[in-house]
Each structure stands twice: as C-alpha cells, then as structure tokens.
Amino acid sequence: MAGLGELSLVDIIRAAITRYLQFSPHRRSDLFRLDHFCGNSPTGFPEGEIKGVELVHLLLLSAEKIGSQQFDRASIFLDHVDKYSSTTGNAVQRLVHYFSKALRERFNLETGRITSKGLKSEEVMLLLHPEEVMASAKQALIACYQKVPFYQVTVFAGIQAVIENVSSAKKIHIIDLATRTGSHCPAIMQALATRQGCPPELLKITMVVGTTSSKQKFEEIENRLASFAETINLPFPFNISFLTDIKDFETNEGEVVAVYSPVHLSHMIRKPNCLETFLTELRKINPCVMVVIEVESNDNLQTFEDRFFGTLFHFGALFDCLEVCMNRCHANRMTFEEMYAGQHIRNIIASEGEERIFGHMKIDGWRDLFNRFGLVEAELSSWSLFQAELILRSFACGSSCTIDRNGECLIIGWKGIPHLSLSVWKFHRE
DSSP, rough: OOOOOOOOOHHHHHHHHHEEEEHSOOOGGGGGGHHHHHHSSOOOOGGGGGHHHHHHHOOOOOOOHHTTOOHHHHHHHHHHHHHHHOSSOOEEEEEEEEHHHHHHHHHHHTTTOOOGGGGOOOHHHHOOOOHHHHHHHHHHHHHHHHOOHHHHHHHHHHHHHHHHHTOOOOOOOOOOOOOOTTHHHHHHHHHHOOOSOOOOSSSEEEEEEEEEETHHHHHHHHHHHHHHHHHOOOOSSSEEEEOOOOGGOOOOOOOEEEEEEEEEEEGGGTTTTHHHHHHHHHHHOOOOOOEEEEEOOOOOOOOOHHHHHHHHHHHHHHHHHHHHEEEEEEEOHHHHHHIIIIHHHHHHHHHOOOOOOOOOOHHHHHHHHHHHEEEEEEOOOOHHHHHHHHHHHOOOOOOOOGEEEEEEEEEEEEEEEEEEEEEEEEEEOO
16 A cells, blocks of 8 residues: 555644744734644654645645635635645645645635535535435445444444343344445344344344435345345344434334444534434434444534644544555545545535534534433443454554543544544433
C-alpha cells in the first residue's frame, strides 16, 4: 500500500496548524483554541513532507479568510490549493481536495454566486436522501468497510453485545437500523444458530428503512439473507420485514426485542424533533438492549472555525487509514472518498441551517440525550472487548488502531484520533 513516509496525515495536519498559529498575522484570541489540536505536533519533518504541510497550511488560510469574509484573499488561496490538490494523489492531496471543494461551495454561497436553490438535481437528491445515494456506491462502501479496521471492530463487538443480551431468549426480535447492505446480519444469524444449550425457537429481523422507494434494494437484502440461512441450515424459523416508521413496529407475545443501531441515530439529529420522537416510540417497545455505534465527532459546533478544524482531523484520520489499508488506484477507495467522505465534508463545511443534514455528537452528548429518555448505559462485557481485540489482530494495520474506554463506552480511533464509539443502553425499569 502507498504510505506517507515518516509522518502520518494527522501529523502533517498538526504541523500545519502549528505553522498557521506561528505565522498568522492576526493572532486573534480565538486562534489559540487551536492549541489543543496540535497535541504532540512534530518539531521537525522530512523534506518530502514539507509540501504536504504547506498545502494544508494554504487550506487553513483559505478557511480563515472565508470565516472572516475576506473573499478576495480567500479566492487567491483556494486557487493555489486547487492547483496542488488532487483526487488521485496521496492522502494529503485527496483530503485537501475535498475540503477545498467544500470551502469553494461555501465561498460561492456566501458571495451569492450560487444559491441553495441552484444546486444541481443530484446534489439536491443527496441532501434529501443520503442513504439512497449511498446505496449506489454499495460495492465501494462494503469494500472499504472490510479494509478499514475500526468499522469491523465496532460491528463485531456490537453484535457480540446483542447476542449476549438475548442469550436466554427463545423468541428473538431484532430491530436493525442499518439497512445499507445487511452485511452484519449473517454474523447474528450464525451466532444464534450455534448457541449452545438453548437454541432459539424464532428469529425475526425488522429493518426500519425510512422510505419505500428502494424496494428492489430491500428485496435483494431479504433474498441474500434467506440464502445464507439455507447454507448454514438455520435450525429455527427466520424472517425479515421492513418498516418505514418505528411507530408501525409490532411484537408478538414472548418475543425479546433488541435494537442494533450502527451510525444511524446521528442522521436524525438535525431533523427537528425526529430523534426525540424515535426514542419516545422506542421506549414504548421496551427493548432489552440498544447497541449504538456512532461517529465520535462533534460537527454541530456553533462557529464555522471550530467545525472546520474538528472535521479536518476526523477525516484526516480516515484518509490516513485508507492510505495505509488500500491502494491509491483502487476504484472502490476512490468512489468511497468521493461519495461518502467528500459529500460529508461538503455538507458539514459548506451548508448551514436546514441544508445541513449530517450531524454527529461525541459520546458525552449522546449520554445527556439518552439519559433524558430513561436510558441507562450498560457495561460492555469482556467478550465484546475480546472480540474487538481479536478483529484488530486480523488486520496488518491493526496496530495503528486505538481502543480506549470512556466510562462504559468503547472508543475506537486511528493513531490516537477518536473515530467511532460503541455503547450499550437499556431503558430504566421503574
């Protein structure tokens, strides 16, 4: 795989921020809030990495000028950034390209060169239906999930938590909020099929899809899981259904309900009352457990500058991971960077108000929200932790992944930068 030399992309970003702080002509007091981003910024770097540091520095200057509405200066910096960034270059050039593209759109919106109503039809489709647009890049999404260790770690450790909480149930009903591919369902089915002592009498999986416009996609998921059930001679009845609204969920007597939610609830954050309504309805169902995987980032920060720097580090870690784990020329990597990372960066950086559809919170924010709805955080078992470590050891780049604890929550990151959180929740029984 292609590498970055002695410094990671995160190191290069830190070095660029240090340089930015040192040479900024304004020295505004709010710039010093960036000090915590620098962390262990390297004091020296190889000559070959100087261009990368300079390119990120130019990007930072571009963001500063747009933030302070110095649009003439911003345009000059962005022109230079565009000249040296690329979708096919190294990780620095790719990351900077997508951030520059997002800044350019923000620049055009703020200067009136374009309006949100003037976005292309496919861009409007993305804003309104991000899950459906991502479905068109399903192959790339699956390929990158398989290559990037922190996704695999959270999925398998999360599934382990689900299995443990239904370990004695005879009739199991799982609400699955991850309908992108259904690729995690076979692991649940196989774990239950091999359960010792008391095999289940029934397994039901209900996927809350939010829309009926992708019927073919869901039929494909259903057929694929049915075929898998046959290949492992599933020793109990299995069926799958799809709902567009959690309010329509029904359970039969004796069924134990578990909720599996990988990177789903954050899509509701920026929709008024959507998340609160969902949790209220979920409480009525009274599941035995809810396993939540979410992006460990806060891009709902009020100021543009804070949001920009936080997002830069988050995606810097992701692009660094892709650089290590996948070939630069791999078509799936390029599609993933454009359709997933690029569109997230664009929306978070360029959009405001109702046009912002992507929003993430760190675990402390989720705790505050969940506690208001009577959810109590549960401890991840030693087996879930073992599963996480086992998955990491199966990756050649696993040593670059970090696993930390925040209370009962598991934080999975890349070279020290948090990326995903895994937590387990139960409704408080009065």
